[in-house]
Amino acid sequence: MFKExxxxxxxxxxxxxxxxxxxxxxxxxxxxxxxxxKKGCEVGECGACTVLIDGExxxxxxxxxxxxxxxxIWTLEGLMSPDGELSDIQQAFIDEAAIQCGFCTxxxxxxxxxxxxxxxLYTRDELRKLLxxxxxxxxxxxxxxxxxxxxxxxxxxx
Amino acid sequence: MVGKxxxxxxxxxxxxxxxxxxxxxLPQDTLVARIYHSKIANGLVKSIDTTEAEKVPGVVxxxxxxxxxEKHYYxxxxxxxxxxxxxxxxxxxxxxxxxxRFVGDDVAAVxxxxxxxxxxxxxxxKVEYEEYPFVLKPLEAIKPEAPQIHDDFKRNILRxxxxxxxxxxxxxxxxxxxxxEGWYSTPIVQHCHIENHICTARTENGKIVISSSTQIxxxxxxxxxxxxxxxxxxxxxxxxxxxxxxxxxxxxxxEPLCAFLxxxxxxxxxxxxxxxxxxxxxxRVRHPFNVHLISxxxxxxxxxxxKVAIYSNQGAYASHGHSIAAKGMGALAQLYPCEHxxxxxxxxxxxxxxxxxxxxxxxxxxxxxxxxxxxxxxxxLGENSLNWRRNHIMPVGFEDTFSKNVHHYDSFNQCFDxxxxxxxxEKKVELYKNQTGEKRxxxxxxxxxxxxxxxxxxxxxxxCRMILNQDGSxxxxxxxxxxxxxxxxxxxxxxxxxxGVTIDKVYVISNQDTDVTxxxxxxxxxxxxxxxxxxxxKTAQELRKKILDVGYRYTRVxxxxxxxxxNNLVRITDNKVVMTLADLAxxxxxxxxFSQHISAExxxxxxxxxxxxxxxxxxxxxxIPLCKVELIDIINxxxxxxxxxxxxxxxxxxxxxxxGIGFALSENLLIDQKTGKVLNDNLLDYKLxxxxxxxxxxxxxxxxxxPTSPYGTKGLGEPPTCPVAPAIRNAVLHATGIAINDLxxxxxxxxxxxxxxxxx
Numbered sequence: 050m051f052k053e054x055x056x057x058x059x060x061x062x063x064x065x066x067x068x069x070x071x072x073x074x075x076x077x078x079x080x081x082x083x084x085x086x087k088k089g090c091e092v093g094e095c096g097a098c099t100v101l102i103d104g105e106x107x108x109x110x111x112x113x114x115x116x117x118x119x120x121x122i123w124t125l126e127g128l129m130s131p132d133g134e135l136s137d138i139q140q141a142f143i144d145e146a147a148i149q150c151g152f153c154t155x156x157x158x159x160x161x162x163x164x165x166x167x168x169x170l171y172t173r174d175e176l177r178k179l180l181x182x183x184x185x186x187x188x189x190x191x192x193x194x195x196x197x198x199x200x201x202x203x204x205x206x207x
Numbered sequence: 208m209v210g211k212x213x214x215x216x217x218x219x220x221x222x223x224x225x226x227x228x229x230x231x232x233l234p235q236d237t238l239v240a241r242i243y244h245s246k247i248a249n250g251l252v253k254s255i256d257t258t259e260a261e262k263v264p265g266v267v268x269x270x271x272x273x274x275x276x277e278k279h280y281y282x283x284x285x286x287x288x289x290x291x292x293x294x295x296x297x298x299x300x301x302x303x304x305x306x307x308r309f310v311g312d313d314v315a316a317v318x319x320x321x322x323x324x325x326x327x328x329x330x331x332x333k334v335e336y337e338e339y340p341f342v343l344k345p346l347e348a349i350k351p352e353a354p355q356i357h358d359d360f361k362r363n364i365l366r367x368x369x370x371x372x373x374x375x376x377x378x379x380x381x382x383x384x385x386x387x388e389g390w391y392s393t394p395i396v397q398h399c400h401i402e403n404h405i406c407t408a409r410t411e412n413g414k415i416v417i418s419s420s421t422q423i424x425x426x427x428x429x430x431x432x433x434x435x436x437x438x439x440x441x442x443x444x445x446x447x448x449x450x451x452x453x454x455x456x457x458x459x460x461x462e463p464l465c466a467f468l469x470x471x472x473x474x475x476x477x478x479x480x481x482x483x484x485x486x487x488x489x490x491r492v493r494h495p496f497n498v499h500l501i502s503x504x505x506x507x508x509x510x511x512x513x514k515v516a517i518y519s520n521q522g523a524y525a526s527h528g529h530s531i532a533a534k535g536m537g538a539l540a541q542l543y544p545c546e547h548x549x550x551x552x553x554x555x556x557x558x559x560x561x562x563x564x565x566x567x568x569x570x571x572x573x574x575x576x577x578x579x580x581x582x583x584x585x586x587x588l589g590e591n592s593l594n595w596r597r598n599h600i601m602p603v604g605f606e607d608t609f610s611k612n613v614h615h616y617d618s619f620n621q622c623f624d625x626x627x628x629x630x631x632x633e634k635k636v637e638l639y640k641n642q643t644g645e646k647r648x649x650x651x652x653x654x655x656x657x658x659x660x661x662x663x664x665x666x667x668x669x670x671c672r673m674i675l676n677q678d679g680s681x682x683x684x685x686x687x688x689x690x691x692x693x694x695x696x697x698x699x700x701x702x703x704x705x706x707g708v709t710i711d712k713v714y715v716i717s718n719q720d721t722d723v724t725x726x727x728x729x730x731x732x733x734x735x736x737x738x739x740x741x742x743x744x745k746t747a748q749e750l751r752k753k754i755l756d757v758g759y760r761y762t763r764v765x766x767x768x769x770x771x772x773x774n775n776l777v778r779i780t781d782n783k784v785v786m787t788l789a790d791l792a793x794x795x796x797x798x799x800x801f802s803q804h805i806s807a808e809x810x811x812x813x814x815x816x817x818x819x820x821x822x823x824x825x826x827x828x829x830x831i832p833l834c835k836v837e838l839i840d841i842i843n844x845x846x847x848x849x850x851x852x853x854x855x856x857x858x859x860x861x862x863x864x865x866x867g868i869g870f871a872l873s874e875n876l877l878i879d880q881k882t883g884k885v886l887n888d889n890l891l892d893y894k895l896x897x898x899x900x901x902x903x904x905x906x907x908x909x910x911x912x913x914p915t916s917p918y919g920t921k922g923l924g925e926p927p928t929c930p931v932a933p934a935i936r937n938a939v940l941h942a943t944g945i946a947i948n949d950l951x952x953x954x955x956x957x958x959x960x961x962x963x964x965x966x967x
Contacts, residue, residue, distance in 0.1 A: 070323070084231035085224025087450070089401040090483040094890035097401055125224040135222070143218040146854040149862065150691025151221030152401045152450030158222065173903075181898040184890060186399050186451050187691050189865030190897075191904045192858055 056117045058083070059127030067114045073107075074098045076114035077124060085125035085155040089184070096183030099156035100124050106163040108182070125155040128162070137200050138162060145196035149187035157183050161197050170205055173198060208703045208710055209918060212854030215696045217448070217689065217717060226448045229405045229420045230480060237407055237476035238267055240468050241325035242461075243315040243332050244489055245307035248341035248558040248883030249354060252305040252314055256333035260317060263331065265324030270471050271315040272303040281434040284527045285423040285457035285564065287666040287728045294665075297365070297525035299357060302434055302464040307336070308356055308523035309558050310884045311488035313464065318472055322480075341883050345518045345555035346497060356523065356556040365521050365554040366529035370536055373547035378512035384503040387584045391498045391576035391948045393932075395520075395876040396869070397490075398565055399895050402450020403481045404490060408465040410474030414722075415466045418445045422452040422690050423729030424719045427462050434463035435470070442466070446719045452690045453866070454564035455491045457731045458526055487888040491563030492876060494531050494554075495520045498576035502545075508588055508595060515539050515550035517573070522556070526563040529554040530664070535573035541607060542577060542656055543599050558883050560876070564731060566863065570657055570929045571870060578653035578933030579948060582940060592652060592937070593623060593633060600654060610663060610816060616911040618820040618846040619654055625844045625907050626652065626824040635826065639941060645831050648839070649942025652824045653933035659913075659922030660734035660816040667734065667813040669742035670725030673702070673750045675805040677796055679774055679788030680712040681750075685742065686727025687735040689717050692924055693855040694735050700851055701740060701918060705747030707771030708788065725808060733819065733922025736851060737913075741811035744917040750807035754788070757795045757803060762786050817913045817921035821845035823867070823930035827938040831966050834957035836872055836939055842905040843927050849912045849919030856923055860906035863927020869896040871932035875951050894953075 055064040058081060065080045074091070077083040077100065086109055089095035093111040100109045101123040128136045138161050141147070148154050157180065164171070164179050171179065176197055177190075185193065201207075220226040245252075257269045282296030289295055303313050315332060319325035340354040347353055348363040356363050379386075406419035415437075421427050424444040432439035449456065461479045468477045481490065499516040519532035532552040540548055585595045597620055605614040627633055635650045642648065660667050674682040683702050689695040695715045702713045716724075727742070728734075755766040758776045762769070762785040769785070770777050776786040795803045826839040843860050850856045873894035877886040887893045906927075912919030932950055939957075940946045945964040947956055961967045 078230075083224070084227065087228075087402070088230065089403070089450075090890050092483070092889065092891075094483075095401055125222075129223060135219075139222045142222050143214050146212070146215070146858045148215060148218050148221050149693065149858060150400070150402070150449065150451040151217070151226050152228065152691075154221050155224050177898045184399070184401060184895065184897065186401060186453065186866065186895070187862045188858060189861035189863075189901070189904050191861040194898070194903075 052115055054114060054118050056119060057121040059123055069115050071114040073109035073112040073114050073117055077109060083124045083126050087152050087155060089152065096156045097153050099159045101159055101163060104163065104166065106160045125158055128158065137203065138165065141196040141200045145192045145199060147188060147192040147196040153183055153185040157193055164197065165201055165204060170207060171201065208700050209851050210849065212852055213696065213700065213710055215693055215855065216699050216715065217695060228402055228448050228450055229407065229418050232447060233407050233478055234409060234476040237478045238318050238320060238472060239322055239325050240316045240318045240465065240477050240479050241329045242313050243329050243334065245310055245312035245314050247307060247336050247338050248310050249339040249356065250307055251337045252307060253335040253337050255315055260328035260331040263324050263328040265320040266317060266328045267320060268318045268472055269315065269328065270303065270318065270468060272305040275301055275303050277436060279434055279436040281430055281463060282525065283430060283459045285426045285729065285731060288429055289665065297528055299525050302467045309560060310882065311560060312523065313489065316464065316468055318468055318477055341558035343557050343559055343878055343880060343883055345520045345557055348555045348557045349553065356558060360556060363556040365525055365556055367551060367553045368529065368533055370540055370548065370550040372540065375512050375514055375547045375549035378547035379503050381511060384505060384511055385587060386501065386503050387580065387587055388501045389580050389583055389948055391579055393496050393572040393575055393950045394874065395495050396493045396874040397487050397876055397893065398453035398455040400451030400453055400455065403483055403486045404456060404460045405480045406462045406465045407476055407478040408469040409476035410469060414441050414443050415469060416443045416445065417462050417466055418447065419462050420449045420456060421446055422456045422688055422731060424688065424721050425686055425726050426729060427459050428721045430459035431463050431466045435466055444721045446688055448717065449690050452730065453566045454731065457564040458491050460490055483890060484888040487876060487893065488560055488885045491526060492522065492560050493565035494562040494569065494572065496535065496572035496576065498573065500576060500580045502580065502584055504584060504588065508590060508599065510543055510545040510599060512547035513545050517552040519552065519554045520557055520559065520562060521554050522559045522561040524561045526561050531569035535569035538570055538573050538656065539577055541601055542654065543581065544601060544605065559878055560885065566866060567925045567928045568732065570655060571867065571932060574653060574655045574929050575932045575950060578930065579936050582937040583946060592636065593627060596654060597623065601656065610658065612816060612818045614818055615914060618909060618911055621909040622820060622822045622844040622846055625909065626822055626842050629842045629905060629907065630824045630826060630840060632824050647829050647831065647942040648826065649829065649938040650824065650826050651934045651936065651938030651941055652822060653930040653937060654822040655926065655929035657733065657819045657922060657926045657929055658816050659737045659819055660813060661732045662813055662816050667738055668810060669727040669738045670808065670810040671739065671742040671746040672725050672808040673746050673806060675750065675754065675792045677793050679792050680714060681706065681708065683713060683715045684724050685739055686719060686724055686729065687739045688719055688730040690730045692859055693852065694730065696855060697736050697851040698739060698743065701743050702747065705744050706750060708774050712774055733924040733926065736920050737817065737916055737922060738813045740916050740918045740920060741813050742809060745809040745811045746807050749809055753805050753807060754791065757805065758786060758791055760801065761791065761794055815915040817915055819847050819922040819926050821926055821930060823934040825934045825938045827935060827942060829939055829942045831943065831961060834954040834961060836935065836952055838868065838901050838935065840902060842907060844907045844909060845923060845926055846909040846911050847923035847926065848916060848921040849910050850908060851918060851920055856908065857906045859923055860927040861904045864904045864931055865896045865901060867928045867931025868901050871935040871950060871952060873951050873953055
């Protein structure tokens with residue numbers, strides 16, 4: 050069964066006909082070629098497929114594409130400014146050596162967008178908890194945490 | 208350039224989502240293949256009924272083990288090939304098999320137009336088996352009455368090797384010796400790279416073209432050729448970005464099957480996209496070890512004689528085989544040298560998932576046993592953990608008779624000093640001495656050594672190609688692969704240094720393509736920075752000579768007086784820039800009389816490897832009623848020689864420490880003893896360390912330049928994982944007085960141990 054789904058992706062209104070069984074990961078990767086949405090488990094355990102849906106971070110692999118109707122979806126591809134400038138979060142991931150194989154990176158960055166949009170000053174332990182939906186086997190999470198904390202403090206002028 | 212923490216060369220592409228991994232660049236028209244895995248642990252497939260499966264719309268072809276009529280048995284280990292037949296890896300795999308040896312073995316494959324059809328059809332296959340008895344534990348499998356898993360390996364022993372020094376039996380007759388004995392065991396763990404293995408194959412220009420998530424493209428080409436009985440040149444393997452490997456992808460995984468399947472459908476593209484569940488069961492795991500150690504000491508602490516037995520669980524197929532247990536045994540002979548040493552290592556087949564290479568290659572297991580045992584010895588002697596180690600660990604000047612490795616500096620003590628200072632270890636040893644509460648603190652330490660690269664066990668070769676572009680920049684190709692560790696960045700820095708150009712003028716081509724990229728074996732054995740150091744310097748020498756020869760033509764300055772510094776040709780007598788490299792490259796290429804494309808290519812062989820040293824110190828808090836270990840603080844200190852990129856080196860250590868923490872505290876692939884089936888084949892039930900499971904990770908270095916490396920560097924990829932588990936185990940011992948010798952130290956184990964020890 051197929052259904053026409055209209056939603057906003059990275060700020061742009063889009064419509065496609067989607068297999069109703071498809072996950073949002075499938076739709077974003079296969080219909081829109083947004084390959085930053087990574088598949089590590091497809092059952093909501095690893096966090097690699099995380100995207101923002103109406104500002105909230107979700108594992109898109111366990112979110113049906115049909116539920117995206119009318120929603121605003123952001124993927125990593127949408128973070129760069131129109132003139133090609135990286136977001137402060139992306140830059141911090143580079144500066145803090147928080148990237149290794151890079152496969153979990155898009156998901157981490159998207160959750161970081163959600164966390165820092167709260168405009169709160171979190172402790173490192175609170176940040177750990179907020180980021181704990183993501184698995185990474187390369188970094189030991191250390192530099193990811195440093196990058197997120199750095200941007201948080203920069204934004205709050207701490 | 209070398210020694211600076213420049214950002215990763217691939218960071219921008221990765222942080223913008225532009226870096227393309229195998230699944231991101233699949234052919235649009237690819238078919239998908241799903242594998243039917245054996246449901247039994249040992250037996251024979253009698254028949255496969257495909258009738259119902261074939262009716263599923265979208266199914267293109269079903270290929271079963273009975274369609275594999277030409278039986279090309281092949282080895283899968285990502286070892287460099289050897290022409291010495293006696294040292295070749297064991298060829299015991301078929302792309303699909305009717306003789307199944309573990310739950311998860313590969314029996315049949317459905318090729319379909321989409322995943323859903325393929326999945327449905329796999330579920331509809333009706334497979335009849337003749338079931339054989341099975342055996343899951345190596346100590347059971349070596350008994351004469353155990354079921355025989357492979358015909359050629361009696362008592363299921365893949366291989367046994369021994370190592371003898373002095374005379375153990377005579378030495379232990381000495382009166383008054385103190386005897387310490389222990390059994391130590393490690394669990395099955397899996398690599399858990401976040402990108403599962405995936406490969407896609409098609410035919411093009413009469414060749415099979417494979418794109419794969421692999422650490423070893425050149426080796427995979429050879430293995431696919433062997434598996435299909437085809438000339439190796441007819442196979443082309445491409446490696447794009449890959450999402451981690453940690454040794455699992457240092458094996459030919461599903462590339463041979465994928466290549467076989469594309470030939471079944473006329474060379475149309477076929478993709479095998481492995482699920483997380485299959486990654487746990489049907490890829491590779493780390494060998495679980497049972498280690499038996501007996502040490503005899505004099506009252507003054509002198510190690511007189513030691514006896515070692517290692518039983519390594521190979522699982523169902525040979526893969527990397529005995530190399531892992533043998534490497535572990537070799538490490539034991541050297542960390543605390545002893546005059547009389549008698550060791551044997553067994554690698555034993557069982558009906559469990561196949562064990563292969565995993566970060567540390569036998570050393571995390573062995574170091575757990577060794578450094579736990581050493582702590583037990585020290586406790587029995589009533590000695591100080593740090594001081595005893597200082598006095599008995601591999602001394603400065605120690606030379607291994609086999610590898611010719613030399614312990615050049617006082618690396619262990621330098622590492623210990625840094626870790627001790629950071630953790631305030633010695634003070635805390637006293638501070639936490641006599642605790643009684645429900646929550647108790649403890650500190651622990653462990654050391655390790657690790658080989659860089661695989662010489663003299665196997666070939667160590669690396670090839671490099673450099674091409675000078677018109678603007679004076681360089682394209683560089685190496686067979687060594689970027690798998691996330693930062694190899695391309697380190698190579699960029701090394702090339703810039705060796706040629707005399709700035710970092711921004713070096714483009715290391717990240718993707719390997721066996722039709723284009725010069726030969727190297729790939730990413731394993733913590734070898735790449737070390738071995739590529741040789742090929743980069745050798746190639747740079749050739750390139751520089753060519754550049755300077757051309758430079759003479761245009762500058763009339765003798766080549767003996769020319770150097771390349773910061774992208775310029777410089778006359779060394781007065782440091783005058785006589786020509787830019789860009790001008791030279793342009794002039795050379797477009798010269799109407801002497802047009803020359805300037806490039807260089809060299810192969811370098813490393814006939815040395817180097818000891819990489821380090822230690823881990825930890826502080827834990829043990830909640831006795833909850834049977835839970837909380838890691839309070841942890842530091843690894845490494846001497847991996849001169850650092851090429853300190854920030855990336857530090858990041859590499861963090862990842863290894865995290866993997867070591869999982870190995871110590873939570874990771875355990877459980878197997879149902881009644882069926883042989885893996886019980887926790889997913890990231891929810893298999894507990895790798897999450898963000899919440901460890902504190903900040905401290906990584907420090909001692910930089911003693913390695914004399915055998917052009918850059919003073921040596922291995923760091925695997926070492927960080929090696930000392931973590933025993934340090935944690937020793938800290939729990941310090942906190943509670945309970946020595947637990949069976950990893951992981953999860954609440955289940957602690958409960959039993961604390962109950963036995965009278966703590967609860």
